[in-house]
Amino acid sequence: MRLLILGTGGMANQHARQFAAIDGVELVAGVDVDPMRLEEFNQRHGIPNAFGSIDAAIAWGEFDAVANVTPDSIHHPTTMAALRAGKHVFCEKPLATDYAKALEMTEMAEAAGLVNMVNLTYRNVAQLQRAREIVTSGEIGAVKHVEASYLQSWLVSKAWGDWRTESQWLWRLSKKHGSNGTLGDIGIHILDFASYGSGLEIDHVFTRLKTFDKAEGNRIGEYELDASDSFTMAVDFDNGALGVIHATRWATGHVNELRLRVYGGKGGVEVEHRHDGSHLLVCLGADAETGTWRELPVVPTPTNYQRFADAVQSGANLEPSFRHAANLQRVLDIAAVADRERRELPTQ
């Protein structure tokens, strides 16, 4: 697979390193509107060709697939252009800034028969994959109850830097600077974690978003601090199970932690993914009587990068697909409405 890296910011380095390590993947070109950054990026990763726009790269055309690592609002136009040119696309999350755009990208990719995948990074957590296998195999019985949380602490701890003075954090607190707050930043991850791990789709959602006063006048310099710090969701799933899904940037003691607890009529699974390691705990079979939990070892799972390379080679699309990401985007869009209207809403 001849791969074009579209956008050469921070996350693009991760894409370049991961894809370069896969047999049969060749990084053939980089694209960025910032020529300096592009040149440094290409040098760092040994990429031979450089373009100032996606159109220029398409005119050249000597690539099979695009890794789209542009800012969120640029995903849609650039992905559409790549698909029109017959290129497979691996897109950063979120797929688009709203459901309509995400669906348009999905339908375009599907109609063209091109491979389309979204980089929901926590799919790389082997414990999540194993948990889903256990749940969908029926080992815990029909799922009845779900709890999922994504906890970060960077509004309290300085482990990742100081949000009061650093632009890389300040923009995430400000809608005008492109942030949809916690909901947009990590909401899509925990929604995917919860629904993928439990093997269920969300049917109805109630949501509350919250932005706390963090500075005098809720403003630091040019940054108005109006993006959500936290959200809570109360949902029901397509099989009738209930669940809570919540996230905050205020959770001292949790650097970056996703947790999923899924309970069925015959057993339970709990996944904990932390900055310092991941754990899968299960209570199955006879252990359900005694409430005994055991940690299960897991085997590494292929990364999204590997799966995308495999899909392009075989021609058969793999998960997480554009359609899946579009469905998540729909839940996020509806969640924002539910918060405004203070009522539960159906997701379709």
Place this chain on the structure above:
Amino acid sequence: MRLLILGTGTMAGLQVQRGWGQIDGVELVGAVDVDLNNLQAFCSKYGVGRSFASLDAALAWGEFDAVSNVTPDALHHPTTLAALAAGKHVFCEKPLATDYAHAMEMTEAAEKAGLINMVNLTYRNVAELHKAREIVRSGQIGEVKHIEASYLQHWVSLRDWSDPGIAGPWLWRLSRDHGSNGTLGDIGIHILDFTTYGADVELTAMNCRLQTFSKVPGDRLGDYVLDANDSFIISAEFSNGAIGVIHSSRWASGHANDQRLRVYGDKGGLELSHGHWGSLLRICAGGDVQSSTWREVTAEPVPTNYQRFADAVHSGIQGEPDFRHAAALQQVLDLALVADLDRHEHRV
């Protein structure tokens, strides 16, 4: 304190074993029950001198200072009002009443008469809960921003409900016609108290969903319609603007009887777990915030509700948890039912 035990079922025995029987100065002078076999067995087992077939008969005799009301939920209201009218202090099992209006009537009657009134929210006997509240009130974790609370049980998922021998004693808890308000009524009041007391906040707005899962074909066993809720999820906003989730299920395979409370403020976090196995309270605050280090906190034993009631009657100074507090919890439970029906958030 000369104490009358009103109702001589299972919980009455537990009260004597865990509380009244161990407190100096408490004398069990009489017991009341409409079931004379239960009554006689109780009186001989615990050495109670006088027995009565009705509260009226006991009041006509009158030689006691206080009543422990261990009647079925629906009888708390009329019997407590009768005891208060006769000038007796009342210690009432939870829930105080079956709705907020009744609970308030009891509260106002007790306060007007200047009588000691307390409710047996048993998890107030957990020392770590008091310690958690003390930590929050001291300001050690700063202003509370985010809360997660759960009360998980597994007794419904464990049982084969088609076996009448197994189902028998548990059936009433699954059936609204038999006086059950399901998980919300049974353990909802406990986790609401655990959350608001431990985090030192009040609920100001909430959304709630209830769910009842099918246990046998036709959802009926004999004259028991199995329609009481098995699970609830609450998305809540609190008095200081914090948001959180509070949820519960009796289908949580792997958790016999586990409560968990996680509270995050703008200076630190605390996490409390309690179950049959004991309690664990951990804190991450102060110098530990940057490294996300959690430390266990030990708590000194606290007086039980029974001890506090005896002390209150002795001193004449009202103790916690009082009727007014329990009435406020009942108001939230009432609203939860409304929110589940109309699928809107409600202000408390």
